[in-house]
Amino acid sequence: xxxxxxxxxxxxxxxxxxxxxxxxxxxxxxxxxxxxxxxxxxxxxxxxxxxxxxxxxxxxxxxxxxxxxxxxxxxxxxxxxxxxxxxxxxxxxxxxxxxxxxxxxxxxxxxxxxxxxxxxxxxxxxxxxxxxxxxxxxxxxxxxxxxxxxxxxxxxxxxxxxxxx
Numbered sequence: 001x002x003x004x005x006x007x008x009x010x011x012x013x014x015x016x017x018x019x020x021x022x023x024x025x026x027x028x029x030x031x032x033x034x035x036x037x038x039x040x041x042x043x044x045x046x047x048x049x050x051x052x053x054x055x056x057x058x059x060x061x062x063x064x065x066x067x068x069x070x071x072x073x074x075x076x077x078x079x080x081x082x083x084x085x086x087x088x089x090x091x092x093x094x095x096x097x098x099x100x101x102x103x104x105x106x107x108x109x110x111x112x113x114x115x116x117x118x119x120x121x122x123x124x125x126x127x128x129x130x131x132x133x134x135x136x137x138x139x140x141x142x143x144x145x146x147x148x149x150x151x152x153x154x155x156x157x158x159x160x161x162x163x164x165x
Contacts, residue, residue: 019058019072019164020081021135024089024121031064032096032112039157041095042067045088046161053087054078058164061139062157063146068139070132072164081123089117132165 032038039062046057046069055078060069071084079087093116126132143155152158 017072019070019126019132021068021070021124021126021132021139022085022121023066023068024085025066025118027115027118029065030112030116032116033062033067034064034157037099038096041092041099043159043161045092045095049084049088050074050162052091053084055081055084056162056164058162059136059139059160060158061142061155063142064148068142070126070135070164085121093117129165 026032033042042062043060046060049055049057049071054073054075055071056074058070058072060067071081078084093114096116097112097114124135126135140152140158143149143158144152149155
């Protein structure tokens with residue numbers, strides 16, 4: 001059976017400022033991300049991404065077992081995209097396990113064990129504002145396609161941290 005190799009991420013990007021569309025999933029697609037304490041942790045960590053990692057997070061949608069968000073570089077010494085994602089996953093994992101898995105937490109979280117996230121992530125470099133709008137429309141409608149709501153505006157786990165385009 002052939003092994004799938006992922007393409008190496010670009011060391012240089014020639015779009016200024018680069019905006020990335022990111023998707024990452026929980027380990028074994030465990031549906032925990034829309035539990036309120038977990039969603040709160042994800043949002044808080046995105047809010048701190050500029051200070052900790054040198055990245056701004058724009059619009060996002062949190063689904064039960066994966067997240068979609070847009071991000072761009074910010075500041076003078078931003079981390080690489082891979083380092084940002086690795087550290088964001090580490091921070092969120094630690095907080096989810098520490099803060100959400102108390103005896104008083106939701107029963108699904110009480111038995112949660114590492115890892116929280118699948119290895120790796122999907123990234124797509126957006127090449128225009130039009131591309132951003134098209135990706136956002138797709139992501140915005142994701143809860144409808146999943147049968148979670150009938151109107152995208154009814155999904156509580158979406159928003160925008162920073163306006164990035």
